[in-house]
Amino acid sequence: MSVLVYIENTEGQFKKSAFEAVSYGKAVADQLQTEVIAISIGTVKEDELQKLGGYGATRVLNVSTDNLSSFVNQAYASIVATAAQKENASVVVLSNTFSGKGLAPRVAAKLSAGIVSGASALPQINGDTFEVQTSAFSNKAIATVSVQSAMKVLTINPNAFASKETGGSATIEAYTPDIPSTDFSTTVQEIVRATDTISLPEAEIVVSAGRGLKGPENWGMIEELAKVLGAATACSKPVSDAGWRPHSEHVGQTGIVVSPNLYIAIGISGAIQHLAGVSSSKTIVVINKDPEAPFFKVADYGIVGDAFVVVPKLIEALKKHKGN
Amino acid sequence: MKILVCISNVPDTTSKITFTNENTAFNTTGVQYIVNPYDEIALSKAVDLAAAASGSVTTITVGDASTEPTIRKALAIGADNAVRVDAAASDAWFVANQIAAYAKNNNFDLILTGRESIDYNSAQIAAMVGELLHIPSVSVAKGIQVTNGQASVEREIEGGKEVLTASLPIVIGTAEGVAEPKIPNMRGIMGARSKPLEVIAAIAVEPLTKIKSYATPPARGSVTLVNEDQVDELVSLLHNNAKVI
Numbered sequence A: 001m002s003v004l005v006y007i008e009n010t011e012g013q014f015k016k017s018a019f020e021a022v023s024y025g026k027a028v029a030d031q032l033q034t035e036v037i038a039i040s041i042g043t044v045k046e047d048e049l050q051k052l053g054g055y056g057a058t059r060v061l062n063v064s065t066d067n068l069s070s071f072v073n074q075a076y077a078s079i080v081a082t083a084a085q086k087e088n089a090s091v092v093v094l095s096n097t098f099s100g101k102g103l104a105p106r107v108a109a110k111l112s113a114g115i116v117s118g119a120s121a122l123p124q125i126n127g128d129t130f131e132v133q134t135s136a137f138s139n140k141a142i143a144t145v146s147v148q149s150a151m152k153v154l155t156i157n158p159n160a161f162a163s164k165e166t167g168g169s170a171t172i173e174a175y176t177p178d179i180p181s182t183d184f185s186t187t188v189q190e191i192v193r194a195t196d197t198i199s200l201p202e203a204e205i206v207v208s209a210g211r212g213l214k215g216p217e218n219w220g221m222i223e224e225l226a227k228v229l230g231a232a233t234a235c236s237k238p239v240s241d242a243g244w245r246p247h248s249e250h251v252g253q254t255g256i257v258v259s260p261n262l263y264i265a266i267g268i269s270g271a272i273q274h275l276a277g278v279s280s281s282k283t284i285v286v287i288n289k290d291p292e293a294p295f296f297k298v299a300d301y302g303i304v305g306d307a308f309v310v311v312p313k314l315i316e317a318l319k320k321h322k323g324n
Numbered sequence B: 001m002k003i004l005v006c007i008s009n010v011p012d013t014t015s016k017i018t019f020t021n022e023n024t025a026f027n028t029t030g031v032q033y034i035v036n037p038y039d040e041i042a043l044s045k046a047v048d049l050a051a052a053a054s055g056s057v058t059t060i061t062v063g064d065a066s067t068e069p070t071i072r073k074a075l076a077i078g079a080d081n082a083v084r085v086d087a088a089a090s091d092a093w094f095v096a097n098q099i100a101a102y103a104k105n106n107n108f109d110l111i112l113t114g115r116e117s118i119d120y121n122s123a124q125i126a127a128m129v130g131e132l133l134h135i136p137s138v139s140v141a142k143g144i145q146v147t148n149g150q151a152s153v154e155r156e157i158e159g160g161k162e163v164l165t166a167s168l169p170i171v172i173g174t175a176e177g178v179a180e181p182k183i184p185n186m187r188g189i190m191g192a193r194s195k196p197l198e199v200i201a202a203i204a205v206e207p208l209t210k211i212k213s214y215a216t217p218p219a220r221g222s223v224t225l226v227n228e229d230q231v232d233e234l235v236s237l238l239h240n241n242a243k244v245i
């Protein structure tokens, strides 16, 4: 028996969510009194792979052939499922990233495994019962899901489970399963990635603004605030609909769901569809000139005031704080 | 071009979410049901693609008879015909197998789903159906173009996008940006009444997961308000109390 964790890399590097996935896998493996094995696909250097050992992986299966350098979910799913069978894995863990969403259900279907996406806590394992919590109804409920198949697939949201160093080390093994050529039916033509900004789904701090900002020309202070905090920027739906900000920044029920440590909402009313995407943030700060804005009801801290006055002051105060 | 669009019947986005039977079942009392907002995007894209290529749009819904008003709404938006698999949507594996079984016998060029349903938010169906049919899938698409039997799909990735191509057939989960949701007009609504809605029996599939119980997320404490002239205090609260900066 084992726990298998698929580790996603971005251009050969592991992100924070990769280590969170290993740590989650390690905690599950501890419950099952077994080991956690990591699998990496693509071109990743030995010293990067080695880092996984530091979070509890005892072995790392390294799958690196030229045709796998870009993400092809069919082929990747075949590899992960084949490895799960070879290693007699009872649980397969993946990050609930955009690629993870395209991969995990295929792995589950190949293994006839029950899958829970976005597990928000460790599973409760009791003999044959295996239960996991996840959010449902757009963060308005928590569902406890019982997984009834022998093999289980779990995905975890970025920033939902803290990584934990174990100080261990792993052996790295080259792994080259046979993958049918029919699994290579998609071809990546182009990847565009903003390198200078922090990725929204993974950000620990998010600075978000809404229609209260009046127009795209006023986003300079939002970007500056984000920069001081090392935060990602986000916006409400009407803001991206109006073309003030790109759609990729829109959070909420129909946009990206985030759960940062700190979410700062500026000039956003707090409509239920907006809250659906942000209400699992650990700390929420609201800046709004209307004391009746619904957002204050879910906020931890709030300032009733004009964003054009408050935000510049906040930037100054933070600069002063960072300076100390 | 033959297009299949998977339509999920979900509680309206503003619904109050409560539970019955000792928190083991969703309380449907007074809840308004709608076409899952992402499925509306999928359907709108399908209608445009079919119009451009003199194709047809079929919708499929796994659900009991109570889902029919939602299915009629999909027909009003512009689908040509609808199929309802007469069974409760017990889990993603069950639903995906029903959709795959129907698709297998009907040779669709394109199968569209929403990126996720706003009730269970699992974002599993597109990739599962792709796997069950042994065809490519993209789970979170922001743009779709189809030319000469080839799909070009813009996929969301962290901090950017990826463009990929694949031959049809393919399953694609649609997100914002793929199409503007269409609003049914009076003619569409009238016409929907007479469009074919076929009810078929479910195939036997054992679900692999089961929701055991629901809980309401823990309530947040009340807000601590800081005067707008004392932003320093906010910074210190975030640093010393919340420990987030």
Ligand SMILES: Cc1cc2nc3c(=O)[nH]c(=O)nc-3n(C[C@H](O)[C@H](O)[C@H](O)COP(=O)(O)OP(=O)(O)OC[C@H]3O[C@@H](n4cnc5c(N)ncnc54)[C@H](O)[C@@H]3O)c2cc1C
Residues within 6 Å of the ligand: A209, A210, A211, A212, A213, A235, A236, A237, A238, A239, A250, A251, A252, A253, A254, A255, A266, A267, A268, A269, A270, A271, A272, A273, A274, A277, A287, A288, A289, A290, A293, A305, A306, A307, A308, B013, B037
């Ligand atoms: C099916 C559906 C799905 C949706 N999905 C989403 C979604 O995913 N995400 C989303 O965000 N919305 C979504 N919406 C829209 C949502 O219902 C709200 O309309 C939207 O969130 C409002 O955006 P807003 O708060 O920026 O604007 P508004 O509601 O207009 O609020 C602006 C706020 O700014 C404040 N303000 C104005 N001037 C200032 C100032 N100078 N300083 C400080 N504060 C100021 C005002 O007091 C007000 O509270 C959805 C709607 C539907 C029907």
Ligand SMILES: Nc1ncnc2c1ncn2[C@@H]1O[C@H](COP(=O)(O)O)[C@@H](O)[C@H]1O
Residues within 6 Å of the ligand: B005, B006, B007, B008, B009, B036, B038, B039, B060, B061, B062, B063, B089, B092, B095, B112, B113, B114, B115, B116, B117, B118, B120, B121, B122, B123, B124, B125, B126
């Ligand atoms: N019961 C259902 N019947 C038909 N399609 C469904 C059903 N449930 C989910 N889908 C489709 O699958 C997509 C993703 O749903 P989910 O995987 O549940 O988040 C939805 O947007 C629908 O297109």
